[in-house]
Amino acid sequence: MSVSRTLLALLEPGPRHGYDLKRAYDEQFAQGKQLAYGQVYSTLSRLLRNGLVEEAGVEHGAGPDRKRYTITDAGVTDIETWLGTAESPEPYLQNTLYTKVVLALLSGRSAQDVLDTQRSAHLAVMRDLTRRKADGDLADQLICDHALFHLEADLRWLELTAARLDALAEVVRS
Amino acid sequence: MTEPLLAGRGLHKAFGPTEALRGADVAVRAGEVLAVMGPSGSGKSTLLHCLAGIVRPDSGSISYQGRDLAAMSDGERSALRRTDFGFVFQFGQLVPELTCLENVALPLRLGGAKRKPAEARAQRWLERLEVGDLGARRPGDVSGGQGQRVAVARALVADPKVIFADEPTGALDSLNGEKVMRLLTEAARGSGAAVVLVTHEPRVAAHSDREIVVRDGRVNDLELAA
Numbered sequence: 001m002s003v004s005r006t007l008l009a010l011l012e013p014g015p016r017h018g019y020d021l022k023r024a025y026d027e028q029f030a031q032g033k034q035l036a037y038g039q040v041y042s043t044l045s046r047l048l049r050n051g052l053v054e055e056a057g058v059e060h061g062a063g064p065d066r067k068r069y070t071i072t073d074a075g076v077t078d079i080e081t082w083l084g085t086a087e088s089p090e091p092y093l094q095n096t097l098y099t100k101v102v103l104a105l106l107s108g109r110s111a112q113d114v115l116d117t118q119r120s121a122h123l124a125v126m127r128d129l130t131r132r133k134a135d136g137d138l139a140d141q142l143i144c145d146h147a148l149f150h151l152e153a154d155l156r157w158l159e160l161t162a163a164r165l166d167a168l169a170e171v172v173r174s
Numbered sequence: 175m176t177e178p179l180l181a182g183r184g185l186h187k188a189f190g191p192t193e194a195l196r197g198a199d200v201a202v203r204a205g206e207v208l209a210v211m212g213p214s215g216s217g218k219s220t221l222l223h224c225l226a227g228i229v230r231p232d233s234g235s236i237s238y239q240g241r242d243l244a245a246m247s248d249g250e251r252s253a254l255r256r257t258d259f260g261f262v263f264q265f266g267q268l269v270p271e272l273t274c275l276e277n278v279a280l281p282l283r284l285g286g287a288k289r290k291p292a293e294a295r296a297q298r299w300l301e302r303l304e305v306g307d308l309g310a311r312r313p314g315d316v317s318g319g320q321g322q323r324v325a326v327a328r329a330l331v332a333d334p335k336v337i338f339a340d341e342p343t344g345a346l347d348s349l350n351g352e353k354v355m356r357l358l359t360e361a362a363r364g365s366g367a368a369v370v371l372v373t374h375e376p377r378v379a380a381h382s383d384r385e386i387v388v389r390d391g392r393v394n395d396l397e398l399a400a
Contacts (some may be wrong), residue, residue, distance in 0.1 A: 116387070126380035134356060148377055155376040162389075163213060 002082070003035065004043050008052055008071060009079045015056040017066040018044060031143065044069055052078055077102060097154075105169045112165060115158050122151050122158070177240060179204040179368055180336060182225055185234035187217075194220035195231065196391035202336065207359055207369040207383035210393075217391040218372045219340055224369060226259055226338045227251040239335075239367045240360045256284055260329030260337040260367070262358065264344040267325050268313035275300065275309030279330040301328035303357050319350030330365060336363055341373045348377075355381045 003025075010016070010024050022040045047053040052075035054129070056068045071079075097118060104111040129144040129151075136144065178201035194217045200389040201265070202208050202225070212218050225236060225245050226351040236243040243251065255260060261267065261280075268277045280294035283289065300306045303323040305316075313321050329337050342358065343351030359381045362369045371382055379385050386395050 092363065120385075123376065123379060123385055126376060127382070128375075130380040134360075152376045159213060159374075166207070 003039065003087060004047065005042065005079065005082050005169060007043055008047055008075050009083075011069060011071040012076065015070040016066045017059055017068045019066065028139075039104070041076070051075075059064075097158075101168070102172050105165070105172050111169070112162060115162050119158050121157060122155050124134075126151050146155075176203075176303055178202055179220075179236050180225060180236070180370075182231075182236045183219065184220070185224055185231045185236070187224060187229065187231045194391055195224065195234075198224075198234070198388065198393045199392065200386060200395040202223070202368050202370055203320055204335070205366050205368055206384070207362065207365070207371060209380040209385040210370060210372045210388060211374060211376075211377035211379055212388035212393075214374065217393075218374075218386045218388050220391075221228055222338050222340055222370055222372050223386060226261070226336075227255055230281070237334060256281060257332065258335045260332065260334035262322070262325050262329045262337065262339040262342045263265065264341040268321060268328070270313050273310055273312055274305070274316065277324060278309075278328045278331050281328060281341065285332060287297050296327070296331055299331045300324065302328045302361060319346050319352075319354060320352070322346060322354045323357060326354065326361065330339050330361050330367065333365060334367055339369060339370045341374070342371070343373075343375070351375075 004028060007021055007025060010021055010028075016024070018037070018040050020045075022035050022037060025040075026034045041105075044053065044163070048055070052072055053069045054072055055072035057068045059068055100114050101111045103109075104114045126148055129148050133141045133144040133148075179310060180202040182198060182200045185195045185200075187195040196217075198217070200208075200210075200221065210221060212392070220229065220276070224231045227236070227238075229248070234244075241252075246254070253368050254345055255261075268274070269280065272280065275293055275296050278299055279287075279289070279292040282292035282295060287295075291382075295311055297306065300309055303326055303329070305320050306322045308316055308324065313324065316324065326342070329339075334373050337358070339358065343354050346354060355378055359369065369382075371378070373379050386393050
């Protein structure tokens with residue numbers, strides 16, 4: 001996910017200072033991986049340099065003064081373009097798992113074991129996500145569902161490959 | 175390891191020339207949700223039918239609470255299915271002529287309970303499955319998802335030790351399937367019942383505590399060997 005574009009889009013409703021921006025990001029998108037302050041400020045400097053945000057005064061409070069940032073017209077255009085562009089669907093044409101299965105077949109090891117090990121690992125993660133969904137709010141449910149559907153796709157491939165192992169063995173050994 | 179609640183060992187079953195089970199070992203512990211996975215035609219449903227005492231295996235043994243299921247008479251196995259087991263299938267398990275409430279009360283009535291207490295208990299289960307307002311309707315007048323929740327209520331109403339669920343969400347869309355699975359597993363865990371869940375869908379299996387995979391009628395459950 002583009003942290004830079006996400007921070008930029010979070011500035012669209014109104015100016016914020018870096019700490020506020022980090023908090024907004026962590027609340028909505030962190031999923032257990034909070035942003036480091038350093039990353040927030042280095043991202044803001046880059047956005048500033050590229051003309052996508054500008055400084056909007058200094059906030060005086062009990063602590064140190066804090067710079068506020070606002071999105072520019074160029075920043076709004078960038079976000080509009082980004083939101084309007086489809087994410088590239090990943091075809092995963094050559095993945096590690098396929099390589100492992102072929103190497104297992106070539107070396108006379110059990111490709112079925114490779115697939116079984118992977119299935120257990122996938123299902124373990126799917127169980128965690130399913131539990132997280134049960135305890136979570138709607139945002140959690142949607143994010144977990146996205147991950148679950150992707151893992152399910154992998155598992156369907158594992159089953160299909162398991163059903164085709166004999167044929168694959170003939171091809172790779174010929 | 176303590177003796178499992180339900181265990182099948184060396185199960186073989188053929189239908190004519192077709193060998194559905196060719197050596198299946200499986201153990202179900204009290205209160206666990208066990209997913210039985212595998213491709214179509216791998217023998218998943220036959221395994222479930224054997225474990226539930228619906229089908230008698232050609233060879234091998236099935237023990238439930240230490241008793242040999244294969245050695246019981248048909249009558250004894252029927253009684254066991256009524257008192258200790260609950261069932262949820264993919265289609266058509268509700269009696270169309272009865273209301274949803276009467277359907278849920280049915281296992282209790284067959285066990286000799288009087289109508290009023292049976293229906294009061296059935297109503298509580300319908301409410302737990304979030305279909306408390308459907309009691310007076312007949313199965314034909316409710317949606318697929320609602321019907322499956324009624325079926326889950328019926329499977330649980332008599333406090334079974336084991337629920338056998340064969341593709342319980344197979345005819346439902348993702349959202350309804352999800353809801354039925356959540357309610358089924360929550361209710362089973364809440365009442366301490368084990369669930370034997372046959373499914374080929376990974377997202378359904380993700381509601382389980384662990385999984386076994388049946389391939390070509392064979393399964394080797396590591397829990398049994400432990």
